Amino acid sequence: xxxxxxxxxxxxxxxxxxxxxxxxxxxxxxxxxxxxxxxxxxxxxxxxxxxxxxxxxxxxxxxxxxxxxxxxxxxxxxxxxxxxxxxxxxxxxxxxxxxxxxxxxxxxxxxxxxxxxxxxxxxxxxxxxxxxxxxxxxxxxxxxxxxxxxxxxxxxxxxxxxxxxxxxxxxxxxxxxxxxxxxxxxxxxxxxxxxxxxxxxxxxxxxxxxxxxxxxxxxxxxxxxxxxxxxxxxxxxxxxxxxxxxxxxxxxxxxxxxxxxxxxxxxxxxxxxxxxxxxxxxxxxxxxxxxx
Amino acid sequence: xxxxxxxxxxxxxxxxxxxxxxxxxxxxxxxxxxxxxxxxxxxxxxxxxxxxxxxxxxxxxxxxxxxxxxxxxxxxxxxxxxxxxxxxxxxxxxxxxxxxxxxxxxxxxxxxxxxxxxxxxxxxxxxxxxxxxxxxxxxxxxxxxxxxxxxxxxxxxxxxxxxxxxxxxxxxxxxxxxxxxxxxxxxxxxxxxxxxxxxxxxxxxxxxxxxxxxxxxxxxxxxxxxxxxxxxxxxxxxxxxxxxxxxxxxxxxxxxxxxxxxxxxxxxxxxxxxxxxxxxxxxxxxxxxxxxxxxxxxxxxxxxxxxxxxxxxxxxxxxxxxxxxxxxxxxxxxxxxxxxxxxxxxxxx
Numbered sequence: 001x002x003x004x005x006x007x008x009x010x011x012x013x014x015x016x017x018x019x020x021x022x023x024x025x026x027x028x029x030x031x032x033x034x035x036x037x038x039x040x041x042x043x044x045x046x047x048x049x050x051x052x053x054x055x056x057x058x059x060x061x062x063x064x065x066x067x068x069x070x071x072x073x074x075x076x077x078x079x080x081x082x083x084x085x086x087x088x089x090x091x092x093x094x095x096x097x098x099x100x101x102x103x104x105x106x107x108x109x110x111x112x113x114x115x116x117x118x119x120x121x122x123x124x125x126x127x128x129x130x131x132x133x134x135x136x137x138x139x140x141x142x143x144x145x146x147x148x149x150x151x152x153x154x155x156x157x158x159x160x161x162x163x164x165x166x167x168x169x170x171x172x173x174x175x176x177x178x179x180x181x182x183x184x185x186x187x188x189x190x191x192x193x194x195x196x197x198x199x200x201x202x203x204x205x206x207x208x209x210x211x212x213x214x215x216x217x218x219x220x221x222x223x224x225x226x227x228x229x230x231x232x233x234x235x236x237x238x239x240x241x242x243x244x245x246x247x248x249x250x251x252x253x254x255x256x257x258x259x260x261x262x263x264x265x266x267x268x269x270x271x272x273x274x275x276x277x278x279x280x281x282x283x284x285x286x287x288x289x290x291x292x
Numbered sequence: 293x294x295x296x297x298x299x300x301x302x303x304x305x306x307x308x309x310x311x312x313x314x315x316x317x318x319x320x321x322x323x324x325x326x327x328x329x330x331x332x333x334x335x336x337x338x339x340x341x342x343x344x345x346x347x348x349x350x351x352x353x354x355x356x357x358x359x360x361x362x363x364x365x366x367x368x369x370x371x372x373x374x375x376x377x378x379x380x381x382x383x384x385x386x387x388x389x390x391x392x393x394x395x396x397x398x399x400x401x402x403x404x405x406x407x408x409x410x411x412x413x414x415x416x417x418x419x420x421x422x423x424x425x426x427x428x429x430x431x432x433x434x435x436x437x438x439x440x441x442x443x444x445x446x447x448x449x450x451x452x453x454x455x456x457x458x459x460x461x462x463x464x465x466x467x468x469x470x471x472x473x474x475x476x477x478x479x480x481x482x483x484x485x486x487x488x489x490x491x492x493x494x495x496x497x498x499x500x501x502x503x504x505x506x507x508x509x510x511x512x513x514x515x516x517x518x519x520x521x522x523x524x525x526x527x528x529x530x531x532x533x534x535x536x537x538x539x540x541x542x543x544x545x546x547x548x549x550x551x552x553x554x555x556x557x558x559x560x561x562x563x564x565x566x567x568x569x570x571x572x573x574x575x576x577x578x579x580x581x582x583x584x585x586x587x588x589x590x591x592x593x594x595x596x597x598x599x600x601x602x603x604x605x606x607x608x609x610x611x612x613x614x615x616x617x618x619x620x621x622x623x624x625x626x627x628x629x630x631x632x633x634x635x636x637x638x639x640x641x
Contacts, residue, residue, distance in 0.1 A: 012592040016426070018342045020363070045333040052599060056589040075599050076591025083598075089334035101322055104331035111328055214322075221321060 008275060010073025010179050012080050015283040017168055019091035024225065026162035031226055032216070032235045033244045037169070039215035041088040042102050047139070048082035050110035051075075054132045061129075061190050067182075074182045077175045084168060096224040102215060109211075130191045131200060137187035138197070138204035141258045141265065144180035146246065147173030148269035151277055155243035163282075171281045177274035180265040194261065201258055341365065341427045343398065348421050352480040354404045355449060356416055359390075360425060361397040368392055370456035371434035371544070374400060377426035379418060383614065384411040387453035387522075387544070388430060389481070392460070398427070401480055403449040431618055434544040436460060439518035442467035443509060443539075445531050447523020448474070451481055453544055454522060458488045466514070472496040472504040472527065510534050518542060558631070561638045563605060577627040577637070585641070588627075595629035602627050607637035 027033045055075050062068045089099050114132060119125045150156075150173040156166060187197070213231070220229035240247040257263060278284045316323055347359035373387045390399030402415045419425070436457045442465065446454050451471060461467060469489050473479035476497045486493060496504035510519070510531070515538045521531045522544040535541050560577060561568045562584065571580045578600055582588050590600040595613035603624050610633045613626040627639070 012597045014592070014594065014596045020342065042333075049332075056599070059589055060587040072591050075589065076597040079591065079597040079599055083336065086333055086336045090336065093334070100331055100334055101327070103333040104327035104329065105322060105325040107328035107332045108326050111332065112326075218321065 008178055008271060010070055010077060010182070012073070012076030013171075013175075013278070013284050013287040015080065015084060015171060015287045017084060017087065017164055017283060019088060019164065022091065022162045022164055024092075024095045024097065024223070026165045027156065027244070028160050030159065030239075030244065031223060031229065032220065032231060033239055035219035035223065035231070036212075036216045036236065036239075036245055038088075038092070038219055039212050040169075041085045041092070042099055042215045042218075043106055043211055045082050045086035045089070046103065046106045046110040048078040048085075050114060051078045051136055052082070054129070054136060055186075057129060058133060058186065058190065062186070064189060067185060067189055070179070070182045071186060074179050077179055081172050081175070084172065088168070097219065097222055102218045106211070130196065133183075133190060134187050134196045134200035135204050137183040138201040138258065139208070140176070140180060140183035141201075141254070141268075142204075142208060143176040144265055144269055145251070145254050147176030147180070147274070149173075149246045149250075151177065151273055153243060159244065167281055167283050170277055171283050174274040174277040174281070174284075177269040178271060178278070180269055184263075184265045198259060205255070342424050343427050345419060345421055345423045345425055346397070348419055351401065352482075353475070353478040355401055355478070355480040356404075357389075357399060357401045357480070358386075358415070358419070359397055359399050360427060363396070365395050365398060366430060367395065368398075368430040369432055370436050370460045371453050372430040372432040373434075373453070374398060374430050375428040376400070376415070377428070378411060378414045379423075379425075380410075380414055382409075382411045382414060383428075384415070387434075389452040389455045392456060398430070401449060401452050403480075428614075434520075434522070434542060436520075437518055437540075437542070439516055439540070440466070441514045441517040443513065443517055443519045444469040445504075445506070445509070445519070445521040445523065445527065446471050447527040448472070448479060450522035450524075450527075450544070451479070451485065452522075454520060455481055455485065457520065458485070468492045468494070468509065470494045470496060470504055470506070470509050472498070472523070474498045476500070506530055506534050510536055510539075513539050516540065520544075558634070559636045560632075561636065562641050563638055564641055571631070576629065577625075577631065577639075581627060581639075581641070588641070590628055593628045595626050598626065600626055600628045603640035605638040605640050608633040609637070 025031050025034045027037075052075050055071055055078075059068065059071065062071060089103065092099050114135075117128060119128055150169045213233075216231040216236075220226065220231040223229050236245060237248050239245040240249075254268075257268070341362055343360035343362040343365075345358060346361045347357065349357055351357045368388055369392060371387070373385045376384050376386055378384065384402075386400035386402055388398055389401055390397065402412050404416045405412045434453050442461070444454050444457070444467065446469065454469070458467075458469070469485070469492060471479065471482070471485060471493060472495075474497070476482060476495070479495075479497065482495070486495075494504070494509065495501070504527075513519075513536055517539045519531065519535060519539050520542045521528050525545060528543050528545055532541060532543070557570060557573045559568060559570055560580060562581065565585065567584050569580050569584055571577050576593075578588070578590050578593065582590075588600070591597045592599070596615055598615050601616070601620070601624050609621070609625045610631040611621050611625060612629040612631065615626065616624065
């Protein structure tokens with residue numbers, strides 16, 4: 001499995017965003033697109049905190065210094081993603097759309113259902129750790145897919161989407177593309193079993209679809225500016241065709257790629273494009289200035 | 293026709309199940325997942341405020357007063373301070389000296405320290421009205437406690453946390469104030485303090501009155517008097533030395549103590565692994581710990597990602613991170629940047 005693209009040393013960037021000027025419907029006149037993408041803010045704070053929690057426990061199992069350095073960089077980037085999305089939630093609340101009923105469930109999902117559990121040390125504990133590492137690898141396939149999509153989603157710019165929100169999404173997306181190989185390589189390094197890859201993909205994919213449609217419906221039904229807000233698959237499909245959301249066909253085509261035995265994340269997305277975005281992103285360049 | 297009957301039964305059962313599920317979801321749209329109580333997400337730990345600098349004016353020799361405006365701002369009580377993130381990235385603490393009832397702006401004052409670490413110079417020379425500044429806080433390490441009587445000792449810019457305290461004291465409280473400075477012209481808010489304190493005020497300007505008479509100030513205090521002192525180290529040390537028995541001392545040092553700025557060596561005990569190691573000056577706790585425990589989690593090494601947070605069992609922590617909340621600071625630290633003020637730190641690892 002060769003990684004033909006250049007390796008970039010991974011490091012966390014200390015970004016911060018100001019949400020004061022971001023309207024509730026930050027894709028103007030399109031609440032469905034806004035809220036479908038907003039589901040990210042519901043899932044990622046707890047989800048990426050959980051990545052960090054799991055990976056901290058994996059560090060002792062890594063026997064490869066380069067991979068360990070990648071995982072260390074990955075952890076910091078994920079921690080910053082979690083913090084950055086978390087800061088959007090109070091802004092939604094200020095605009096009359098309180099996300100807490102939903103995020104409290106996502107918190108339960110990652111902290112309890114997928115948490116450490118009281119397992120005897122030894123095989124059971126190791127099995128649960130490997131299972132979660134494989135789940136993360138499957139989820140990272142989709143974060144890289146979405147990251148690559150948002151870096152190329154010119155339609156959002158043409159519709160006048162809020163620049164701060166686009167910068168958050170693209171900074172995040174670019175870092176996801178930048179570190180897309182880490183989770184899968186870690187999975188190969190400590191386990192790599194094909195059966196586990198398929199099983200955890202099925203779990204992760206079903207959970208993502210379940211949580212995402214639920215989040216979009218939650219936002220549409222609770223949006224204070226919509227009288228009878230509804231979310232439907234048709235809305236999603238139509239916006240996918242227009243380039244406002246990921247295309248349904250593209251998403252279906254990415255499934256066999258992950259399940260193919262020759263899969264490697266390096267084949268997805270473009271590191272150079274990600275690095276170029278990070279070099280120009282307002283938030284990332286401000287972080288660079290702050291550190292130096 | 294048993295086949296047809298089975299199919300009809302299954303279809304009927306499926307219809308019923310679908311209907312009851314729909315009803316259940318309609319009654320409570322977020323069914324069937326439990327929620328975490330209390331929730332974690334949506335309460336960011338360090339939500340920085342971005343405030344507009346609407347006034348930057350000189351109020352005494354070498355002292356500027358800043359007014360930062362924003363929307364509904366978090367409330368604060370006398371003694372609280374703000375973390376001001378300067379454009380260069382330096383973070384400096386300034387006591388709030390405005391009116392706590394004003395929820396749309398914060399007021400702080402800063403003295404120029406020409407031989408300092410550059411923060412005050414930046415505040416004086418680089419900031420101007422109309423700029424947007426990042427602010428964290430407010431936090432209160434110097435709260436006004438209830439006491440039968442109060443003595444306040446302010447040295448120069450050290451008047452800033454005390455000023456809102458004077459305004460907040462209930463009528464009829466017994467208190468006095470010693471306000472010391474180099475020259476009268478360099479002492480900010482002198483007129484306002486005079487108006488608030490009247491004959492309870494003693495002004496000691498070094499060029500006119502000589503050294504302040506602390507012995508007279510601290511003589512004949514009622515039992516349980518609260519003594520509040522904010523000023524340079526010479527002044528706080530002198531008050532500490534002369535504190536009469538029965539009085540309680542509340543100190544706010546406006547420059548970190550000399551040993552906190554530099555890097556001194558100290559000892560770290562890792563209690564659970566039963567190891568003790570030395571953190572040399574100029575190195576970090578994380579580097580020392582990783583030599584013993586190479587699998588210790590960390591990432592950014594700059595005090596913002598939070599990966600290396602560890603519980604602290606003993607020792608006076610010198611927090612240098614930009615992430616932890618006040619509660620987290622009480623019992624944990626980010627070992628990549630934070631250090632220890634005492635000579636021994638005990639970590640739960």
